[in-house]
Amino acid sequence: MSTHPDYDVAVVGFGPSGAVAAALLGQAGLRTLVIDRTDEVYPKPRAIALDHEIMRVFQNLGLADAVAPFCEPFTPSEYYGVDGQLIKRLATVEPPYPLGHTPSMVFTQPPVEAALRRHVRELPTVDVKLGLRFTGLEQDDAGVTLHLEDAGGKRSAVQARYAIGCDGASSAVREALGIELEDLQFDEPWLVVDVQVNERGLAKLPSTSVQYCEPGRPCTYVIGPGNHRRWEISLLPGEDPAWMATEEGAWSVLQRWIGPDDATLWRQASYRFHALVAKEWRNGRVFIAGDAAHQQPPFLGQGMCQGVRDVANLAWKLRAVLGGEAGEALLDTYAAERREHVRQLTTRIKEIGAVICERDAVKARARDAALLNAAGGQVKTQARQDIIPPLSAGLLATDGGKTAADGTGRLFPQPRVNGPAGPVLLDDIAGTGWRIVTDLPVERLPAGLLPVAAGLGMLVSLPPGEERFTSGPHRMQTGEPDGVVAGWLARHGVHAAVVRPDHYVYGVAGDGAGLLALVAGLKDRLQ
The missing domain is CATH 3.40.30.120 (Glutaredoxin)
Incomplete structure (x- = not known):
């Protein structure tokens, strides 16, 4: 390893987490490389929700105005039980908003990601190299050597003091480090359908987002920006996920609400919703973040938010250590803080999933009655942000056991x-x-x-x-x-x-x- 590496930090992956990492590091003046095997922003929406903590990160990057046109307030989410009665309701807190931004939002991912990438490319200390595949690494006390390969098979290597793997759920960086995932016991097949709805279709649809907690087929309806609507629909035993992800399969389950005359399919994909957390988040000078470090069911819209929290946590610590303002031990707090936070939030998301996904009608009715009894017979609105836990470990001035x-x-x-x-x-x-x-x-x-x-x-x-x-x-x-x-x-x-x-x-x-x-x-x- 050279004593003068090419970069302070190399980021593998240029999705939302990698782009925010590169933006924060570049803003801090660190020499940063970000690579990705694809050349373009994925043109269809995957994430649909972000919150005020993430918008505050965009604000700190000078991007709030560029992102705002593609965001709208998240409508309340109403949960309906077995017999169609309201059993639970989530919404946002009233103004004044605690972080200065709408607490919970929906957004259109491709243009927001494009704005992030444009910003990163304008930073003088950041190099963006696309069409490169990460193939392996070595590290020592001085830094990390990353091995890369372009589409034509030409190989190269770069050196950095630290590296971050933001390369998604099937992370090659995580695999190269030999990091295993802990299964938090959630594994269900779902169909996700994004639709552009016309005026005729919009008139047929609910005015709030809805969780249909129905044993026959649990599903979620999300009101996105403009005329974008998303359905997340559980698949039943015996249904073929590949066929359900065809246009014919998607319309077969959307017909409860709308038909082809009401809307245009934008994206449909079958997924297995998982709850997974990496057992380690750091190996020497290499870190993992975003989907490489965790996956959770989408019931609270926190997937992308979690990844941005990861890199916001890590970036300032790398800046402090590389700038000589803090010792190397500060970097150990990244894993301690983020792993526990993700575990706690994923557990809470699983609990929401358990409410939505009960397939036994008798148990579902008991669930409905228990929720209504706990609310005193009158459903009270719960703030979405109250579900997100505080940090409970790491660089905090807490005594043992203090809350x-x-x-x-x-x-x-x-x-x-x-x-x-x-x-x-x-x-x-x-x-x-x-x-x-x-x-x-x-x-x-x-x-x-x-x-x-x-x-x-x-x-x-x-x-x-x-x-x-x-x-x-x-x-x-x-x-x-x-x-x-x-x-x-x-x-x-x-x-x-x-x-x-x-x-x-x-x-x-x-x-x-x-x-x-x-x-x-x-x-x-x-x-």
Whole structure:
């Protein structure tokens, strides 16, 4: 291995996870290579949902405006039981939105992916090389050598300090590392059909997204952007998945709702919905992320979101280690954090799947009765985002066994604040590094905190009633008209939070002295 590798990081795979990884690394000024065996964006939708955490990543990349035209708010999801009665309802929280974006959205994947790729190609420190197949690797203490092959069989090799496999569910990088997948016990055949519906067809369809929790054939109906509608339909014993994925097969099950005069088929594919998590996420200097590291049933629309969370978690840690701001041990927290988060969320998605997929009519009626009884006979709307767990392991200021009740490990909100030129989302003026946020005025903070905080990131003071914007080196004080942070701090009984570059809360403090101790302890921990 050369002591001067070609790149800081090589990314294998240019789907959504790989593109976001390359964008974040390139934005940080790291020399990055991204390769993919295909030359073009896949022209049909696979992912259909994203959430406010992912839109915040796009915002941080300067892509929110480019992506927004292809996104719409996710309609409520209504669950209907055996006898057609409403048994459960998921929706989004009311404004003001905690992260500054619509909490749950549907989107059209091809143009969003194209916008991501255009952005990556414009970054001066990123090289994009398509039509290359990853064939193997070696690594040592200095870096990784990746072996590549083009469509004509010509072989080449590149060297990087680190590599990330974002190359999908059948990941060649994962296979080369010998990483096994843990089966979380979900395996069912489903048909996924994407349809462009005309006005006549739209008039026949439900006005919300629906989970049909029917023993005869569980299925999901999702309202996508514009006239895009998706059905996920379980396959019955004896049905041929290949035939069901033909036009004739797809229309045979869609006829309950619409026919060929109402819509045009866009995509139909048979899948086995799995719940799988990699047993290891890192081998030496090589990491896996996205579908290479996990697959989950689609019942909460979290597949692509999980992959973007992976690379957002990993990118800032690679930047810190390569920039000499943190020791190599920081990279071990990637697997510890993301694996457990994915396991917890996949378990919750499986529980939703169990509600939807019950095939026994007697048990399904008992399920319906239990859900209605638990709701006191009146179905209450649950926020989709409440289902997503906090981080529970890794770089967190928690004692053994401590929960996230005080906010540690949770996503920190992004309020609108009074910027120098008017209201603005916090990240747009505070940057995307470490952040110390408090409702205490700067003058009430310990004198020793300011220099310590300056060495870590940005100190943001949002005192109650403050309207003016003032700033100094590594600090700003302003007001938030919607009280989003004030409400968060009050709910968790604290006055300050130390927030990581991926917007997760490292730790919280009840006063200035506690905040100083927290920040000083973190700086020691990063070394």
